[in-house]
Amino acid sequence: xxxxxxxxxxxxxxxxxxxxxxxxxxxVVYMGVAFAPRYMGLSxxxxxxxxxxxxxxxxxxxxxxxxxxxxNLAGAGRITAVLTTLWLSRLGVPGRDLPxxxxxxxxxxxxxxxxxxxxxxxxxxxAFLGSYLPRVIDMTEFGEAIGWxxxxxxxxxxxxxxxxxxxxxxxxxxxxxxxxxGGRSMQKFVFDLHRIPDKVQAAMDAIFPDVIGQAIGVTRxxxxxxxxxxxxxxxxxxxxxxxxxxxxxxxxxxxxxxxxAAGLTPVLHWDQDWTRDLARLQELPAKKCIxxxxxxxxxxxxxxIAGDRMAMMGDVPAAMLAAGTPDDIHTYVxxxxxxxxxxxxxxxxxxxxxxxxxxxxxxxxxxxxxEYGKGV
Amino acid sequence: MSDQLATAMADLEExxxxxxxxxxxxxxxxxxxxxxxxxEGMTQVGKRFEACExxxxxxxxxGEIFKxxxxxxxxxxxxxxxxxxxxxVIGTVKGDIHDIGKDIVVSLLKAANYDxxxxxxxxxxxxxxxxxxxxxxxxxxxxxxxxxxxDSMKETVAALAAAGLRSKVKVMIGGGSVSETVQQYxxxxxxxxxxxxxxxxxxxxxxxxxx
Numbered sequence: 001x002x003x004x005x006x007x008x009x010x011x012x013x014x015x016x017x018x019x020x021x022x023x024x025x026x027x028v029v030y031m032g033v034a035f036a037p038r039y040m041g042l043s044x045x046x047x048x049x050x051x052x053x054x055x056x057x058x059x060x061x062x063x064x065x066x067x068x069x070x071x072n073l074a075g076a077g078r079i080t081a082v083l084t085t086l087w088l089s090r091l092g093v094p095g096r097d098l099p100x101x102x103x104x105x106x107x108x109x110x111x112x113x114x115x116x117x118x119x120x121x122x123x124x125x126x127a128f129l130g131s132y133l134p135r136v137i138d139m140t141e142f143g144e145a146i147g148w149x150x151x152x153x154x155x156x157x158x159x160x161x162x163x164x165x166x167x168x169x170x171x172x173x174x175x176x177x178x179x180x181x182g183g184r185s186m187q188k189f190v191f192d193l194h195r196i197p198d199k200v201q202a203a204m205d206a207i208f209p210d211v212i213g214q215a216i217g218v219t220r221x222x223x224x225x226x227x228x229x230x231x232x233x234x235x236x237x238x239x240x241x242x243x244x245x246x247x248x249x250x251x252x253x254x255x256x257x258x259x260x261a262a263g264l265t266p267v268l269h270w271d272q273d274w275t276r277d278l279a280r281l282q283e284l285p286a287k288k289c290i291x292x293x294x295x296x297x298x299x300x301x302x303x304x305i306a307g308d309r310m311a312m313m314g315d316v317p318a319a320m321l322a323a324g325t326p327d328d329i330h331t332y333v334x335x336x337x338x339x340x341x342x343x344x345x346x347x348x349x350x351x352x353x354x355x356x357x358x359x360x361x362x363x364x365x366x367x368x369x370x371e372y373g374k375g376v
Numbered sequence: 377m378s379d380q381l382a383t384a385m386a387d388l389e390e391x392x393x394x395x396x397x398x399x400x401x402x403x404x405x406x407x408x409x410x411x412x413x414x415x416e417g418m419t420q421v422g423k424r425f426e427a428c429e430x431x432x433x434x435x436x437x438x439g440e441i442f443k444x445x446x447x448x449x450x451x452x453x454x455x456x457x458x459x460x461x462x463x464x465v466i467g468t469v470k471g472d473i474h475d476i477g478k479d480i481v482v483s484l485l486k487a488a489n490y491d492x493x494x495x496x497x498x499x500x501x502x503x504x505x506x507x508x509x510x511x512x513x514x515x516x517x518x519x520x521x522x523x524x525x526x527d528s529m530k531e532t533v534a535a536l537a538a539a540g541l542r543s544k545v546k547v548m549i550g551g552g553s554v555s556e557t558v559q560q561y562x563x564x565x566x567x568x569x570x571x572x573x574x575x576x577x578x579x580x581x582x583x584x585x586x587x
Binding site (some may be wrong): 005102105187193243317318322324354 | 433
């Protein structure tokens with residue numbers, strides 16, 4: 001079968017899973033941004049310096065492991081610049097700020113100030129980013145990274161298709177909570193939510209149309225239909241219902257509705273534990289979204305509460321991939337397949353296979369997906 | 377709860393807590409009694425967290441209010457009169473710079489009257505060993521969000537053993553992706569899903585081994 005035929009077969013399988021229709025076998029997709037260079041023998045410093053490296057390493061890793069239908073997030077460009085825009089934070093870059101073969105890290109610090117909320121309310125998101133980004137990244141480096149992305153991202157993403165793999169997403173976005181939380185630092189942002197809630201909400205409302213518009217624009221330009229709606233610090237396990245119901249959920253609903261109305265597929269890339277609020281997923285459009293948890297949200301409850309609403313892409317835990325055994329992985333994948341049956345499951349590492357994933361565990365993930373996922 | 381201050385602390389009423397602390401200090405109340413009220417409020421915060429009435433967002437806010445209250449009290453407190461329940465050395469292990477979870481644990485342990493040596497982030501194993509030797513701490517808390525922290529936790533536990541300290545300390549680990557598997561991998565004594573679990577573990581261990 002040639003690559004285009006393979007792509008079409010895999011694409012149809014994944015689309016069926018999203019629509020909660022029975023599949024011939026459970027799709028298995030890749031996600032391992034930092035695992036890929038480590039697995040392929042490239043230092044993390046070299047990986048971070050080369051904007052082509054994400055695609056090259058992902059594809060090399062996927063080819064070597066074999067058996068994937070696609071990839072969760074087909075990222076491109078310099079990873080640290082991309083993460084800076086998503087977290088509004090300074091990043092420690094391997095080879096520059098950190099040892100060459102260590103993992104990049106978001107530096108938790110209060111960079112955005114309380115006064116910035118006023119600026120945002122008055123001047124809007126784009127004006128704020130123009131004044132803010134120089135505080136967290138060298139603008140020459142940032143300009144080069146964005147210029148490269150604009151010229152090359154679509155080409156890079158199409159490479160997956162040419163090789164027969166389905167990219168489910170090629171862009172990542174989030175709700176205002178996450179941007180502000182990254183810029184302010186979690187501690188300071190929580191203080192803001194308690195001390196100046198009205199101002200925070202006004203700033204969230206001021207940036208939200210731009211955030212949505214940008215997510216739609218970037219996703220359409222990528223040629224891929226899916227887009228991450230990320231949630232990490234806004235997780236149910238971290239934020240009380242009082243705050244969550246005001247600053248998190250209404251924005252998720254509005255974001256998802258806008259993406260679905262634009263014909264896109266929101267992928268709820270949610271780290272941490274969201275079990276408390278799984279019933280709220282019933283408020284989202286049916287069979288149009290994918291929940292993409294990291295292994296901490298209770299899948300049994302998800303299946304029971306919202307399994308008729310959306311597919312789940314995940315959720316082999318990062319800790320298991322790093323510290324567990326192939327037997328652990330086999331058991332976890334087997335249990336997921338037993339729980340979901342032939343509908344609504346896309347097997348994938350939870351969040352992202354970490355840098356120190358044992359290769360034998362990643363191999364076990366693919367093998368288990370193939371073994372248990374066929375003829376369900 | 378016994379008084380208005382403890383109630384305000386438990387309810388996270390920041391301005392009320394600070395106003396009451398100042399009022400009671402101005403009225404000549406014993407600073408230790410004021411601190412006890414704040415701690416009573418913090419105990420209630422912990423209970424509400426365990427009952428899923430409060431979440432991490434409330435623990436962060438409670439820690440901030442308690443910190444401000446103790447800053448008002450500390451100039452009037454006689455250090456030798458305070459007397460802690462036990463000594464704890466804590467840090468985010470080498471290779472990881474995340475400190476949110478670790479900082480919450482530190483503030484809750486301090487509120488529970490533990491003497492905490494916070495080593496910060498990206499802490500090499502030897503620094504933990506040195507701190508245990510210096511303080512005589514009987515509990516070590518190792519934090520990490522990233523999976524690369526697992527190896528550092530293991531190395532730290534090994535360094536404690538190599539220094540002949542392993543039998544003298546209990547080691548607890550915590551952080552985003554920590555689990556029982558990781559506890560076994562690292563050779564720690566226990567792992568916790570949240571900051572309140574760290575306080576419960578310390579209470580249990582201190583009771584078992586004494587200070």
